[in-house]
Amino acid sequence: MFQEKVLKNIEVSDNFHINGVLLTKESNSSLIICCHGLGGNGNNHMNLKTRDYVVENNLNYDVFRFDFYKEADNHRSFLNTTVESQINDLGKVIDFFSIKYDNIYIMATSYGALTSAVLNSNKVTKQALIDPSFIIDVPWAQSNSSVMVDADGNKFNVSFDRTVPFLFNEDMKQEGLAWSPIKSQEHIDNINVDTLIVQANSPYYQLSRSLNFANENIETYYMEHADHNFTKLNSMNIMLKKVFMYFN
Incomplete structure (x- = not known):
């Protein structure tokens, strides 16, 4: 049976800490880490739908969602964050869980997807980058x-x-x-983690159309009827089904 646990004071970079919520089931050896976009939080719509999808389909994944920034003592505030700090903090979160889990997957959206792509962690089994903000x-x-x-x-x-x-x-x-398109292209070319990029019919997709995703480690999937937050009819379910087929 799944249960949720609040994990507090996981140490990240610059002596800051993060809190998060872990959905867990006994004997699971695979973890999905959800990374929200700029200005978001661990309880955003997509993170919660990812959690619910795992529970409803009784999948063998734990799911961890967290806030990159929080107005609290010993936590990084939003006014103290950058993409670079998020990259370092995500790396620390992965390190924390890599001791326990055999497989770590990333489900990252928007600026969170940029963060995961640049980190390019060799401790990640596969990652899904959802409508990433590559052109900033x-x-x-x-x-x-x-x-x-x-x-x-x-x-x-x-x-x-x-x-x-x-x-x-x-x-x-x-x-x-x-952060030029050339810089983003260099990071895309260097991705060596198996990566699914799901693109929606959004301004972020339009901005990134000039980029080349021919890297052999990348698979792309475009959803014409989806917006950036996947709020249009059934788009969230279609996207999640695609992501979990890729993870499996």
Whole structure:
């Protein structure tokens, strides 16, 4: 029987910690780690649907979902995060679980998918990158933002654009502006983990159409009727079925 456990204070990079929720069943030796997108959290729609799919179909996977950032002591806040910090933190999460599990799978969405692709961990058996955000310099360059300075002199960017978070740090902005399609292509070419890329009919897909996914370790699957969050009729179920067929 499946049960959920809250895991607290898993140590990641920069002496920060993360909390998460582990769906587990006795004797399972395979784990799926869910990675949310920018501004998301461990309880986002796709993570919960992944958990429910495993339970409803009684699959032999444990599922771990977590927050890359959290406003709490000893946790990395969103205003202290970058893609680079997420890459390092995901690597630490994988290290933590690799001691127990024979197989680790990644289910990553949007910026989380970029994070997993760049990490390219040799401890991962297979990964599914769901509508990944591979092109990030263009959205950052086009976003309308203003600089805010707090009482301690720290600079932050404020934006009302729906393509970027409301409040984000200067390091993240500069990282995004410098993250060219060439850089993403290099990371795609270097992927050596068996990888399924599921692309939706979204702005993220349109931006990434110029990229080459001919890497022999990558399989692509395009869903014309799906949006970025897979909220359109039955698109989530179709996507999950495809992912778990690939994992098996």
